[in-house]
Amino acid sequence: xxxxxFDRIRKEIENNDVVLYMKGNAIFPQCGFSAAVVQIxxxxxxxxxxxxxxxxxxxxxxxxxxxxxxTIPQLxxxxxxxxxxxxxxxxxxSGELQEMMRENKVPMENAA
Amino acid sequence: MPMEASxxxxxxxxxxxxxxxxxxxxxxxxxxxAATVISASFEGKSRVAQHQMVYKALQGRMGEELHxxxxxxxxxxx
Numbered sequence: 268x269x270x271x272x273f274d275r276i277r278k279e280i281e282n283n284d285v286v287l288y289m290k291g292n293a294i295f296p297q298c299g300f301s302a303a304v305v306q307i308x309x310x311x312x313x314x315x316x317x318x319x320x321x322x323x324x325x326x327x328x329x330x331x332x333x334x335x336x337x338t339i340p341q342l343x344x345x346x347x348x349x350x351x352x353x354x355x356x357x358x359x360x361s362g363e364l365q366e367m368m369r370e371n372k373v374p375m376e377n378a379a
Numbered sequence: 380m381p382m383e384a385s386x387x388x389x390x391x392x393x394x395x396x397x398x399x400x401x402x403x404x405x406x407x408x409x410x411x412x413a414a415t416v417i418s419a420s421f422e423g424k425s426r427v428a429q430h431q432m433v434y435k436a437l438q439g440r441m442g443e444e445l446h447x448x449x450x451x452x453x454x455x456x457x
Contacts, residue, residue, distance in 0.1 A: 300447075336427075337434050337442035353450050354426050 272329035280343040284373050285315035288330045289340040293317040300352040301340045307359045308342075312376025313368060345371045381409030382444050387437070394436030395420055399455070405447075413449040421454050 280286050285308070291297030293305050293315070308315050320327035320339050331337055334348045342349045344367065349355065358364035368375055384402040391400050391414075399417040414433075421429040429452040434441045441448060 331442070335431055335434075337437075337439070348427060350427055350430070354430065357426070357451070 272325050273333055275326070276330060276333050277346075279316070279318065280346045283316040284345060284371070285313055285368075286318060286343045287315050287340055288318050288320055288326070288343075290319070290321050292319050297321060298339070300338070303352050304340045304342060304355050307355060307364070310377065311359075311365060311368065313373055344368070344373065382440065383409065384412060387412065387414065387445070387448070390438065390440070391416060391433060391436045395432060405449070410445075411447040412445070413451075415451045415453065417453045417455050419455055421452055426452065 287293075287301075287304060287308065289296060289298070289301035289304065291301060293309075296302035296305050305317070318326065320330060327339070330339070330341055334341055336348065336351060338351050340352055340355075342351075342355055349364075349367070350358065355364060358367070365375065384404055387402055388400045391398050395416070395418050397418050397420060401415040403413045405411040405413055416429075416433055421432070424432070430450055433450060433452065437445065437448075
């Protein structure tokens with residue numbers, strides 16, 4: 268069972284440069300932590316795929332096991348888990364997140 | 380289900396003995412905390428790995444009894 272879920276997650280994060288597992292979607296986040304990450308990505312102008320874990324309880328639990336990370340949101344860039352809300356916020360404020368997007372050749376509209 | 384700040388500190392210190400832990404109860408409801416954890420054992424580890432160490436110390440309570448713990452980890456300045 269776990270393998271099927273992990274395979275689905277792997278496929279998503281390999282086929283999309285930037286994937287955000289979140290509560291709600293990019294337009295209507297259902298949690299302040301998810302909303303904060305959406306806002307950061309939007310400010311950077313980074314296109315991303317949003318996956319609403321509230322619509323799929325297997326993914327909701329599976330993504331936590333997959334990353335050994337107990338909380339949602341979770342951001343993946345080029346197949347790698349980058350962090351949750353706190354780490355993303357910290358990396359954005361220090362400029363590391365922008366740097367990482369650049370290194371991974373992820374398009375950014377607002378590359379300030 | 381709220382959790383006491385002192386319990387959070389206890390769990391973290393049990394698992395990361397040298398940890399310097401500061402907890403702030405953000406809303407005074409025992410449910411939304413911010414924690415700063417400073418430990419030499421974070422040296423050479425990525426931020427994700429550092430946070431995973433703290434989550435591991437909380438033994439599955441994070442995301443369950445402990446709804447929100449804004450986490451910041453650091454290595455002590457020598």
